[in-house]
Amino acid sequence: MPAVYRDDAIVLRAQKLGEADRIVTLLTREHGRVRAVAKGVRKTMSRFGARLEPFMLIDVQLYEGRSLDTVNQVETIGAYGLTIAADYARYTAATAMLETAERLTETEREPALQQFLLLAGGLRTLSQKAHEPGLVLDAYLIRSLSVAGWAPSFTDCARCGQAGPHRAFSLAMGGSVCPSCRPPGAAAPHPETLRLLSALLTGDWPSADASEARRRREASGLVAAYLQWHVERRVRSLRWVERDGDRPSINVPANVPVNVPVKVAKIDVAAIERAQAAVAPTLDDPEPF
């Protein structure tokens, strides 16, 4: 008899396997990152339905296996998926969060409670649409790196602790550095950018929301560089993240008519949310950021 266990989990990845199955990568509350087979999930009659799609927060029962576990039962706790997929900027930000969580939980089955809570909170915040998706992503990236033991400093010197703010910023040294610790070639970001990063780290949303677009761009560049400095493999979804004010990368040819009355079938998120609200969560919702 294989061992059965039950846990809360976030679906990080869902890959096709054979005709109708999937391998799902889950970040669980108590068992760390696990990979499991979901049998028959791609058949339209599957009892798992969309519960095993990326971004979903679920209550799952698994059979333990040698390398892969097997999904036995799934209930939804937080159906963040559709609200996220209904907005492209939110989708790309959320995907980068999932991939980062996967990278930062290197060893399978090694408990990573803080990473789980952080990701659940981040996805919930994204689905609530309270802040610009790029800001939520950067807040998540800074905090998940901090939880992983690479907390950056945006005020005091990361090396000697001398009280800041300082002008120089060094990825290798872990953030802001004082004039005497400053290595050659350190970056000199705008003071407002460092204040924004600090606000994202501590959850000072009024300041972060009020920041200028160019400071956000500089901040997200620093965060991405800091992330890549610490994780071995490239987080590839980062390059697809749409930032504030970005437009689709495809150019529309000049001869395409653009003045015809527009009739677009909108995804009615409000209706979906009403339908979702009718399904009471079985467990406490995660804390938003």
Added chain:
Amino acid sequence: MQDLIDELGHLPGVGPKSAQRIAFHILQSDPVDVRRLVAALTEVIDKVRFCVSCGNVSAEELCRICSDARRDGTVLCVVEESKDVVAIEKTREFRGRYHVLGGAISPIEGVGPDDLRVKELVTRLASGEVTEIILATDPNLEGEATATYLARLLKPMGLRVTRLASGLPVGGDLEYADELTLGRAFEGRRLLDV
């Protein structure tokens, strides 16, 4: 032998163990059967290509559907794969033409909009013949996100953009439907003519 196992292992849904099993099966088969398989494979790469207009698999430069004058050229159905064209054709419900993207936007797997046939889609719309686009990407989150991206891109062009309703599976109980499916079913609800 190892080369064969490695090559087979690259096929979708074939793990190392299955690859080994298939390789040994080939080794023990009648050489005539194996040559027939080789001939079929060669024919596929030599003769089957992709329609220059819609991206569907085709023996000719223009596929059967694109070259059929009886098809409605004002409606375009956007799908992820050629096999989706086959599935929709079987329903006999749709008389327009198709556009095959070649997958869905999946940043975590390294696939962005530029890796799909999105530019080709936009170029196709330049003639102004197409007035309605049906987004029939897979009813999963990657398919949803791809539809979201395309709707936003196509909206300023004044096209009627619709998404295939994904309702509740016929034969199931409502209480077992998951939240996303139920949500989409609400969205796709229709007026009852009584």
